[in-house]
Amino acid sequence: MGSKKPTAAEIAQARNVSLRRIGALFTDHRRPLSVVVLTIVASSIVGMASPFLLREVIDTALPERNVQLLVWLVIGMVAVAAVTSALGVVQTWISTTIGQRVMHRLRTDVFRHLQRQSIAFFTRTRTGEVQSRITNDIGGMESVVTSTATSIASNLTTVVATAVAMAALSWQLSLVSLLVLPPSIWLTRRVASMRRAITAQRQRELADLNVIIEEGLSIGGVQLTKTMGTGPAQVERFTASSSRLIDLELRSELAGRWRMASMSIVFAAIPAVIYLAAGLPITSGSMSIGTLVAFTALQSGLFRPLMSLLNVGVTVTTSLALFARIFEYLDLPIDVDEPARPVPLKAPRGHLRFEDVTFSYAGSNAAAVAGVTLDVPAGSSLALVGETGSGKSTIAALIARLYDPTAGRVTIDGVDLRDLSLETLSSIVGVVSQETYLLHTSVRENLRHAKPEATDAEIEAAARAAQIHDVIAALPDGYDTTVGSRGHRFSGGEKQRIAIARTLLRDPRILILDEATSALDNETERAVQRAFDELARGRTTVTIAHRLSTVRNADQIAVVDHGRILENGTHDSLVDVGGRYAALAA
Known part of the structure; x- marks a missing residue:
C-alpha cells in the first residue's frame, strides 16, 4: 500500500526550519563544545604525523637499515595511535553528554509546553500523535543531536589537515585527488532532498501507528474491540500501517544509495589514477616511493572524512523534517496562559x-x-x-x-x-x-x-x-x-x-x-x-x-x-x- 504524501504546508514548514534555531539548542554548552573542538583539532594534527613517519620508514630507515631510527619511528606511530584514541574517547564522552542534555531539554520543553495547552488542543489532537512527537520524533534526532556537531568538526578538521599535508607532499597529485569533490557535493544535495521528504512521511506513519496502538491496546479499546468483534479489523489496520512503514524505511535507507555507491567506486579508483600519474614520464623522476605511499595513505584518509561530511549533510537535511515537527509543537500558542502579573488571593472566600x-x-x-x-x-x-x-x-x-x-x-x-x-x-x-x-x-x-x-x-x-x-x-x-x-x-x-x-x-x-x-x-x-x-x-x-x-x-x-x-x-x-x-x- 502506498504511503500518504506530505502536504505543501508540511513541506514548506520543513524547509523553513532555521539552522540557527537548531544551533541555539547548544548555546548553553559553549564551554564543553570548545573543549571538544580543541580535542578534535589536537587529534587531527597529531594524526597527520603518521604519513610522514611512514615516509621516513620507507625512504630512510629501511634502505639505510637504520634500526635505531626505525625503532623511534615505530614508537612514534604507536604513540600517535594511542594519543588519537585517547582524545577520541574524551571527545565521544563530552559530545554524547552534551547531546543527551540537549535531547533532555527538548523532551522536557515539549512536555512542559503541551502541559500548558488548553483542553481544546487535546480534544482535537490524537493522543498517539502527541506521544509520537515526544518519543519517535525526538528519538529520531538523537544521532544528529549527539554526534553531528562533533562529526562535522572532526571530519572538517581532518579534511583540512589532510589537504595541507597532501599539498606539502605533492601539490600536483593533490589536484588530481580533489577533482571528484564537485560532483560529490551535487549528488549529496540530491540524496539529502530525497531522504528529507521520505523522513517526513515516515514520522507521520509512526504517529498513525502510535494512535492505532493507543486505541487498540488501551483497556477501553480492548473492551470495545472484544464486545464489537472488531479484533481482526484492528489487526488488519495495524498490519497495513506497519507494512507502509516497511516501505518507507526501505526507501529511506536506499534513497540515493546507488548514487553514493558510484561515488565510492570513483573514490576507490583515485589511488590507481595517482599511481598512473606518478609513473608518467613527466613526473616519474620527481617523487620517491615513500612520498607516493605516504600520499596514497593520506588520500585514503581524506576521502573517508570527506564522505562522512557529505553523509552528515544528508543526515542534517533529513533531520529537518523531525525538527519541523518538534518546533511546530513548541510554537503552538497558549490559549489559557499565566497572567503577566498574577493577582494574589491569600485568603479566598469563594464568591x-x-x-x-x-x-x-x-x-x-x-x-x-x-x-x-x-x-x-x-x-x-x-x-x-x-x-x-x-x-x-x-x-x-x-x-x-x-x-x-x-x-x-x-x-x-x-x-x-x-x-x-x-x-x-x-x-x-x-x-x-x-x-x-x-x-x-x-x-x-x-x-x-x-x-x-x-x-x-x-x-x-x-x-x-x-x-x-x-x-x-x-x-x-x-x-x-x-x-x-x-x-x-x-x-x-x-x-x-x-x-x-x-x-x-x-x-x-x-x-x-x-x-x-x-x-x-x-x-x-x-x-x-x-x-x-x-x-x-x-x-x-x-x-x-x-x-x-x-x-x-x-x-x-x-x-x-x-x-x-x-x-x-x-x-x-x-x-x-x-x-x-x-x-x-x-
Missing part, C-alpha cells in the same frame, strides 16, 4: 460571579454559553440543571478556567480568573467530573496526587468522607493496592468516590460536582450526598445533575438551555413559577 459571559468553541459558529450572568455568594450552593448538551459542563469548565470566555468575565472574590495564577486557581477550585481518571499507581498515590504533602491520616480522612475507606481497606494491600490502568479494577461508583476523596483532600473553597454521583447506586449516592452536605458548609458548591432530587436543597438553581440561563431561583420558587424547571421536576 463566584459570571458577568455577561459568552463562550464559543473553536471552529463553531454557535455560542456554547451566551450572556450568562450568575452571582454565587461565598459558602452558598448553585445547581445547574438542563438537558444534555445545554451548556452546563461548559459553564463549570469556565470556572476551572479550562477555557477562557469569548466575552464577559468570571471572577472569584472580584478578581478575574485570568488575573489569577493557574496554581492559585487550582488550589481554590476543585472539580469532580462524571469522567473519572485514575493513575496507574497505588490508591494512596492517586489520592496524594492532589496534595503531595498529605499525611496518611489526611488521606484516610478524605476517603472516609467520600465513603470509600472501607472498600480500600478490604483490598489485598489496602491503600498500597495498584488501581490498574485507568482504575479498571474498581467499579464506576468506587472510582468516582476515589475521585471525590482526591478532590476533598485539597479542601478547595469552590467545589464543582459535574455529575459527580451519576455512577453511584441510590444507597451509595445518599451516603456520599450526606458527606457532601457536611463538607459543603462554608464552601461554595456548584453542582451539575440530571436527577433533580440531588439539587432541590441548593441555595439557587439555574436552568440552562442552549447556553443561556432560562430560570434562576430556589426549588420552591421555580416550581411555583411553573416554567421549564417545574416541567423537569414533574
Whole structure:
C-alpha cells in the first residue's frame, strides 16, 4: 500500500526550519563544545604525523637499515595511535553528554509546553500523535543531536589537515585527488532532498501507528474491540500501517544509495589514477616511493572524512523534517496562559460571579454559553440543571478556567480568573467530573496526587468522607493496592468516590460536582450526598445533575438551555413559577 504524501504546508514548514534555531539548542554548552573542538583539532594534527613517519620508514630507515631510527619511528606511530584514541574517547564522552542534555531539554520543553495547552488542543489532537512527537520524533534526532556537531568538526578538521599535508607532499597529485569533490557535493544535495521528504512521511506513519496502538491496546479499546468483534479489523489496520512503514524505511535507507555507491567506486579508483600519474614520464623522476605511499595513505584518509561530511549533510537535511515537527509543537500558542502579573488571593472566600459571559468553541459558529450572568455568594450552593448538551459542563469548565470566555468575565472574590495564577486557581477550585481518571499507581498515590504533602491520616480522612475507606481497606494491600490502568479494577461508583476523596483532600473553597454521583447506586449516592452536605458548609458548591432530587436543597438553581440561563431561583420558587424547571421536576 502506498504511503500518504506530505502536504505543501508540511513541506514548506520543513524547509523553513532555521539552522540557527537548531544551533541555539547548544548555546548553553559553549564551554564543553570548545573543549571538544580543541580535542578534535589536537587529534587531527597529531594524526597527520603518521604519513610522514611512514615516509621516513620507507625512504630512510629501511634502505639505510637504520634500526635505531626505525625503532623511534615505530614508537612514534604507536604513540600517535594511542594519543588519537585517547582524545577520541574524551571527545565521544563530552559530545554524547552534551547531546543527551540537549535531547533532555527538548523532551522536557515539549512536555512542559503541551502541559500548558488548553483542553481544546487535546480534544482535537490524537493522543498517539502527541506521544509520537515526544518519543519517535525526538528519538529520531538523537544521532544528529549527539554526534553531528562533533562529526562535522572532526571530519572538517581532518579534511583540512589532510589537504595541507597532501599539498606539502605533492601539490600536483593533490589536484588530481580533489577533482571528484564537485560532483560529490551535487549528488549529496540530491540524496539529502530525497531522504528529507521520505523522513517526513515516515514520522507521520509512526504517529498513525502510535494512535492505532493507543486505541487498540488501551483497556477501553480492548473492551470495545472484544464486545464489537472488531479484533481482526484492528489487526488488519495495524498490519497495513506497519507494512507502509516497511516501505518507507526501505526507501529511506536506499534513497540515493546507488548514487553514493558510484561515488565510492570513483573514490576507490583515485589511488590507481595517482599511481598512473606518478609513473608518467613527466613526473616519474620527481617523487620517491615513500612520498607516493605516504600520499596514497593520506588520500585514503581524506576521502573517508570527506564522505562522512557529505553523509552528515544528508543526515542534517533529513533531520529537518523531525525538527519541523518538534518546533511546530513548541510554537503552538497558549490559549489559557499565566497572567503577566498574577493577582494574589491569600485568603479566598469563594464568591463566584459570571458577568455577561459568552463562550464559543473553536471552529463553531454557535455560542456554547451566551450572556450568562450568575452571582454565587461565598459558602452558598448553585445547581445547574438542563438537558444534555445545554451548556452546563461548559459553564463549570469556565470556572476551572479550562477555557477562557469569548466575552464577559468570571471572577472569584472580584478578581478575574485570568488575573489569577493557574496554581492559585487550582488550589481554590476543585472539580469532580462524571469522567473519572485514575493513575496507574497505588490508591494512596492517586489520592496524594492532589496534595503531595498529605499525611496518611489526611488521606484516610478524605476517603472516609467520600465513603470509600472501607472498600480500600478490604483490598489485598489496602491503600498500597495498584488501581490498574485507568482504575479498571474498581467499579464506576468506587472510582468516582476515589475521585471525590482526591478532590476533598485539597479542601478547595469552590467545589464543582459535574455529575459527580451519576455512577453511584441510590444507597451509595445518599451516603456520599450526606458527606457532601457536611463538607459543603462554608464552601461554595456548584453542582451539575440530571436527577433533580440531588439539587432541590441548593441555595439557587439555574436552568440552562442552549447556553443561556432560562430560570434562576430556589426549588420552591421555580416550581411555583411553573416554567421549564417545574416541567423537569414533574
